Amino acid sequence: MYKEVLKSISGIEIYPEISLVIFFVFFLAVLGWSLTLSKKYISRMENIPLEDDNITSSENNIIAGGVK
Amino acid sequence: MEMEKFSYDNRIVRNFAIATMIWGVVGMLVGLLIAFQIYIPALNFGLPYTTFSRLRPLHTNAVIFAFVGNAMFMGIYYSLQRITKARMFSDLLSKAHFWGWQSIILCAALTLPLGITTSKEYAELEWPIDILIALVWVVFAINMFGTIVKRREKHMYVAIWFYVATVVTVAVLHIVNSIEIPVTLFKSYSMYAGVQDALVQWWYGHNAVAFFLTTPFLGLMYYYLPKAAGRPVYSYKLSIIHFWSLIFIYIWAGPHHLLYTALPDWAQSLGTVFSIMLIAPSWGGMINGLLTLRGAWDKVREDPVLKFMVVAVTAYGMATFEGPMLSLKNVNAIAHYTDWIVAHVHVGALGWNGFLSFGILYWLIPRIYKTELFSKKLANVHFWIGTLGIVFYAVPMYWSGITQSLMWKQFTPEGILQYPNFLETVTQLIPLYAIRSIGGTMYFAGVIIGVVNLFKTIKLGKLEANEPAEAPAREMVNLATAGETKHRWLERKPLQFTLVAVVLVLIGGLIEIIPTFLVKSNVPTISSVKPYTPLELQGRDLYIREGCNNCHSQMIRPFRSETERYGEYSKAGEFVYDHPFLWGSKRTGPDLHREGNKYPNVWHYLHMQDPRQISPGSIMPNYAWLQENDLDISTTEAKINAMRTLGVPYPAGFEKIANDELMKQAKLITDDLNKNGAPVTPEKEIIAMIAYLQRLGIDIKGDNPANLKGVK
Numbered sequence: 215m216y217k218e219v220l221k222s223i224s225g226i227e228i229y230p231e232i233s234l235v236i237f238f239v240f241f242l243a244v245l246g247w248s249l250t251l252s253k254k255y256i257s258r259m260e261n262i263p264l265e266d267d268n269i270t271s272s273e274n275n276i277i278a279g280g281v282k
Numbered sequence: 283m284e285m286e287k288f289s290y291d292n293r294i295v296r297n298f299a300i301a302t303m304i305w306g307v308v309g310m311l312v313g314l315l316i317a318f319q320i321y322i323p324a325l326n327f328g329l330p331y332t333t334f335s336r337l338r339p340l341h342t343n344a345v346i347f348a349f350v351g352n353a354m355f356m357g358i359y360y361s362l363q364r365i366t367k368a369r370m371f372s373d374l375l376s377k378a379h380f381w382g383w384q385s386i387i388l389c390a391a392l393t394l395p396l397g398i399t400t401s402k403e404y405a406e407l408e409w410p411i412d413i414l415i416a417l418v419w420v421v422f423a424i425n426m427f428g429t430i431v432k433r434r435e436k437h438m439y440v441a442i443w444f445y446v447a448t449v450v451t452v453a454v455l456h457i458v459n460s461i462e463i464p465v466t467l468f469k470s471y472s473m474y475a476g477v478q479d480a481l482v483q484w485w486y487g488h489n490a491v492a493f494f495l496t497t498p499f500l501g502l503m504y505y506y507l508p509k510a511a512g513r514p515v516y517s518y519k520l521s522i523i524h525f526w527s528l529i530f531i532y533i534w535a536g537p538h539h540l541l542y543t544a545l546p547d548w549a550q551s552l553g554t555v556f557s558i559m560l561i562a563p564s565w566g567g568m569i570n571g572l573l574t575l576r577g578a579w580d581k582v583r584e585d586p587v588l589k590f591m592v593v594a595v596t597a598y599g600m601a602t603f604e605g606p607m608l609s610l611k612n613v614n615a616i617a618h619y620t621d622w623i624v625a626h627v628h629v630g631a632l633g634w635n636g637f638l639s640f641g642i643l644y645w646l647i648p649r650i651y652k653t654e655l656f657s658k659k660l661a662n663v664h665f666w667i668g669t670l671g672i673v674f675y676a677v678p679m680y681w682s683g684i685t686q687s688l689m690w691k692q693f694t695p696e697g698i699l700q701y702p703n704f705l706e707t708v709t710q711l712i713p714l715y716a717i718r719s720i721g722g723t724m725y726f727a728g729v730i731i732g733v734v735n736l737f738k739t740i741k742l743g744k745l746e747a748n749e750p751a752e753a754p755a756r757e758m759v760n761l762a763t764a765g766e767t768k769h770r771w772l773e774r775k776p777l778q779f780t781l782v783a784v785v786l787v788l789i790g791g792l793i794e795i796i797p798t799f800l801v802k803s804n805v806p807t808i809s810s811v812k813p814y815t816p817l818e819l820q821g822r823d824l825y826i827r828e829g830c831n832n833c834h835s836q837m838i839r840p841f842r843s844e845t846e847r848y849g850e851y852s853k854a855g856e857f858v859y860d861h862p863f864l865w866g867s868k869r870t871g872p873d874l875h876r877e878g879n880k881y882p883n884v885w886h887y888l889h890m891q892d893p894r895q896i897s898p899g900s901i902m903p904n905y906a907w908l909q910e911n912d913l914d915i916s917t918t919e920a921k922i923n924a925m926r927t928l929g930v931p932y933p934a935g936f937e938k939i940a941n942d943e944l945m946k947q948a949k950l951i952t953d954d955l956n957k958n959g960a961p962v963t964p965e966k967e968i969i970a971m972i973a974y975l976q977r978l979g980i981d982i983k984g985d986n987p988a989n990l991k992g993v994k
Contacts (some may be wrong), residue, residue, distance in 0.1 A: 236789065244526040248519040260514035262365050262439040263505045263613065 286434065286755045289748035290363045292650040294376040296745055298356035300644060301384060303733045305352055306639070308391075309344030310726050311861050312337055312666040317719040320870065321712045321904070323894075326903040331395040333903045336699045339406045345631060346389045346404060348496065353639035354498040355422070357385070358445055360646055361505040362429055365439045371428025375421050381406040382418035385409060397827035398468045402483050402862055404490050405459050409470040411459040422437035423449045430776040434753040440521045440778065444501030446780055447529045449788050451493040458791075459486035465924045466484040466917055474930060476857025477805055480865055484789070485680040493777030495630065497529065498599075499638055503571050503595065506642050510587045510760055516573035521564050525565040564602035569596040576696065587659035587709060590641030593922070597633020601626060611759060619835055621711070625676045627724025632725055633673045640664070640732050647736050653743030659672050660735040668728035674721025686869075691843040699846050709899050808855040811981045813930045815945040815973070821974025823921070824913075824967055825864070835866035836875040836978065849979070856982060859930050878980035883951055884958040908968040913948075915941050917935040917963075947973060 319325045319334045326333045356689045363370060369378050389411045393399070399406040407415070426449055430442065459482055462470035474482050508515050515521055521745050572595055576580060604626055608617050617623060648655050655661060663786075689707040692700040816824060825831070838844050839852040852875050859865055885896060890908055892902040922937040948964035952970055955962050960970065 225964065240525055240530055240786075244523055248522045249712070252521075253520060256518045257514075259437055259439060260508075260518040262362070262435065263441070263508050264514060 283839055284755060285752040286771070287750065288369055289750050290357070291373060291376060291747075292745060292749050293747040294370065294373075294380060294860050295356055295360040295646065296650055296747075297380050298352050298359060299647060299736075301380070302349060302352040302356055302639060302643065303736060305348035305387060306636075306729060307733060309341060309349045309730055310722075312341040312344060312717070314722050316341055317722045319822045320531075320911050321715040321719075321901060323901055323903050324625065328826070328904055330397065330905065330907055331835075333828070333905075335394050335903065336397055338398060338832045339403075340391065342404060343390050343394065343406060343532055347390070350495060350499075350631075350635045350639065351383065351387075353635070353642070354448075354494075354502070355379070357502040357642050357648070358498065359505065360427070360650075362445065363403075363925045364782075365435060365505065365937070366433030366443060367428055367430055367435045367751070367963070368433045369431060371425050374430070375425040376641050379422045379425060380447065382414070382421060389414070393468070397829070399624060399826060399829065400470065400862060401826040401829070401831050402459065402472065403477075403487055403867060405456075405483070405486060405577060408462070408468050409450070409462055409464050410457070412462075415456060416453070419449070419512045423453065424814070426782070427776060438779065439505070439517065440515075440525060441501040441505040442526050442868050443779070443783070444497045444504070446776070447525075447783050447787070448498040448501070448785050449495050449496075451489065451529070454571060454784075455486045455489050455493065455549070455789065459483060461733045463924045463927060465920050469525060469917070471921075471924050472862035473926060474861070474863075475928065476860045477854045478799070479861065479863040480857075481777065483863070488534075490631075492528075495635055497637060499598075500524075500528075500567055502568075502638060502642060503591070506638075506645060507571055507574050509593070509678070510576055510585065510591060510641070510645050511578050511581065513574065513578060516570050516576065520570045524563050524567045524570060526786075528567070529783060530790060531563065540737055549638060561603060561606050564605075565599060567791065568595055568599035568602070569869045571598075586655075586658060586665055587641050589646045589662075589665050590637045591645065591765070592673075593665075594634050594636075594638035594641060595674070597629050597637065601630040603635060606635055615839075616687045617683060618839075620683035620686045620868070621714075621719075622687070623868065625679035627682060628679070629672070629676055631673065632668075635730075636700065636725075638761045639667065640668075640729075641713060643732070644735055647739050648743070649742055649745030650746060650749070652746050653739060656735050656742055658737035664728040664732040664735065667724050667731070671725030671728060674724055675718055676721075678714040678717040678721070682711045682718075685710060685714070693843070700844065700963055702847065704847070705897050705899060708870070708901060712901070750846065756918060764959050791893060800803070804852045805858060807858065808853065808982060811858060813925070813932060814977065816922065816940040817970050818977045819974075820913055820915070820918065820944065821970035821977075823865075823906070824971050825974055826862075830874075831864045833866075833868060833870035833902070834835040834872065834874045835869050836873065837865040838873055838875050842872070848873050850878045850982065852979075852980065854907055856979070859925075859926065861930075874975070874978055876979035876983075877984070878976045878978040882958065883954050883972050883976065884960050885954055886975055887960045887962065887968060890968060890971065905971075908971055910968055912965045913967045913970050915944060918921050918944060951976075 315325065315332075316334050316337050319337070330336065359370060359376065386407075390407055393408060398408050400408060404411075428446060429439065430446075461473040463473060464470045472479050504515055504521060572592070575588065575592065578588075582592055607613050608623075608626065617626075618694065644655060644661055686707055689710065690699045694700050722803045765932060836852070838848045839853045845851050887909070889902075890905045892904050892906065893902040918940045919937040920931050922940050926932050926937075945964060948969045951969050952962060952964040955969075955972075
């Protein structure tokens with residue numbers, strides 16, 4: 215029964231095909247992206263939750279002219 | 283450069299924390315009640331408001347939106363302020379969000395027991411509450427984005443991405459699934475019908491699990507787990523991949539909820555493929571969480587907070603492994619409609635959401651109250667009794683699910699069903715239901731111990747309502763760094779980031795939704811399928827009011843075991859006038875799609891009065907009030923008009939004579955009932971209910987007397 219419904223929609227198979235292609239391209243792009251990230255940036259980011267309250271970030275200080 | 287002094291708003295965090303605990307107790311208490319009701323029908327108390335089929339949606343809504351919802355907001359309001367180094371955008375919006383959300387919960391707690399429901403799972407609330415939800419959600423969104431915009435921390439930590447994805451996607455899901463035509467203040471009809479309505483509903487249902495129960499809690503995991511462990515997340519790169527692939531794939535996996543139903547094969551296959559792919563990002567996240575504790579396992583032995591979090595993350599891993607497995611056609615054929623699914627969602631709800639919420643509560647309450655946890659020992663007791671509770675809940679439900687399914691499908695060597703009486707497959711499960719209720723009681727006892735412990739902690743300390751903090755002023759935040767990568771550009775710009783996330787979610791959503799709308803014009807029409815008569819339509823709304831769909835499906839799958847038991851399998855074209863669809867998702871009782879003309883009217887009359895006088899041992903509640911209450915026919919005209927607006931071909935002027943037609947049909951049924959010894963008058967609700975049940979699935983059997991005149 216489903217197949218009859220399907221056959222009557224012309225060009226329907228394009229949807230799953232498009233979705234698969236988009237997904238893989240996107241997944242590879244994100245993978246590539248994550249590989250280009252610098253160590254310094256990563257360690258800065260992963261420490262954000264651990265800095266408490268009054269401790270300022272080193273990177274912000276650098277931008278701010280190293281003022282602490 | 284001067285440091286800016288400001289303060290974090292802890293009061294709003296405290297408010298959401300208290301709401302989490304209170305609604306957690308309420309939601310689980312209702313869950314406990316229905317866990318006992320399911321095998322002790324007397325506990326329905328013979329009242330409509332305390333009957334299983336009305337309380338089951340109350341339980342699911344209370345746990346999902348009240349308990350988990352408030353826990354999510356608690357966790358977000360605490361962590362967002364700290365990772366952005368900014369107070370929440372507006373105290374007023376925070377308050378509006380808090381009280382708005384609590385009033386939605388209150389509305390739900392009042393309307394669901396009253397039978398005011400749309401019947402669409404996890405979207406049962408009626409249209410005025412839907413509007414309120416949308417408004418409160420916008421308040422939350424403005425408050426969150428405002429905070430992100432005025433943040434002092436240049437970078438957006440990964441937890442924020444999960445929060446942003448949650449806010450945006452839940453808004454889209456809620457609006458698309460709630461498009462309905464109001465009939466009265468407390469009644470609406472879904473704009474979609476049949477197959478299409480089912481597709482939209484489970485696109486919503488699946489993604490609500492993803493974006494209400496999963497993504498916000500992953501954000502919380504990425505903040506609180508490193509916090510509690512005192513070390514950064516295992517791999518930040520993995521968290522990036524985790525985030526993008528999760529939001530990108532999750533939204534596409536909806537159709538697997540409809541496997542083996544009247545849904546096109548390709549959509550089923552697509553859902554299956556993406557569901558399997560979901561293992562990758564989900565397990566990436568779980569591994570990332572667990573490996574954050576590398577070298578810190580000695581802490582896990584000591585700290586109840588970490589214990590809760592480890593079990594939570596492990597439960598997440600189990601549930602997200604099981605989910606894709608369940609979407610495989612051959613596994614789904616066994617698990618669907620059974621208690622297996624109940625076990626699956628409770629591993630997620632009790633383990634992942636429940637334990638992470640309490641882990642965060644144990645960590646957070648002492649901090650905002652500037653004190654120590656009242657009793658670490660009690661927290662450990664909570665942990666162990668809760669963990670055992672999950673085991674005692676889940677194991678009997680898996681067992682029950684498989685037993686049920688095997689009994690449904692068992693044929694004798696002669697080729698006939700071994701258990702043709704559905705009731706046999708139910709009574710078999712009662713011991714397992716009893717063990718499950720013990721497991722639930724244990725988990726609930728743990729929650730009570732936890733709540734007492736936390737309230738004692740609150741008494742020990744004093745709330746630091748405004749926690750002082752300082753950070754460099756925000757001007758520098760917008761200074762671009764030379765040579766930054768695209769991703770860094772993106773995660774510094776909340777607007778762009780949100781747009782990209784929205785586009786991704788929409789692409790996935792559209793690819794699924796466009797064919798859904800094509801489905802409508804491609805469902806083969808069946809000429810013998812006619813709109814419901816006014817009496818049947820009213821009966822159908824009673825079926826919705828009483829929540830029959832919580833235990834009875836209306837979707838016979840094309841398996842020999844089902845066609846033998848129930849009759850001809852369901853066709854897409856049979857549901858074209860079903861606003862909303864009522865396929866159900868669980869067979870605590872038998873499927874009803876071919877119920878029409880199966881039993882005499884008086885059978886239904888007596889069965890509704892007390893199912894046990896017809897089927898000894900049945901666990902169905904009594905619905906005796908249907909024989910007492912008069913049917914409200916003042917709404918018939920509005921209902922016919924609303925249905926016509928939705929495309930149901932009632933002839934012009936039919937709404938004017940609808941109540942005459944209704945009474946004519948009611949008299950026929952009443953006469954038959956009276957003849958068979960049931961003392962009833964035509965204006966009673968039971969007549970409409972019987973009319974609807976006797977109509978179910980008969981159109982293609984060719985024995986519908988076409989009692990609706992003038993309809994082609």
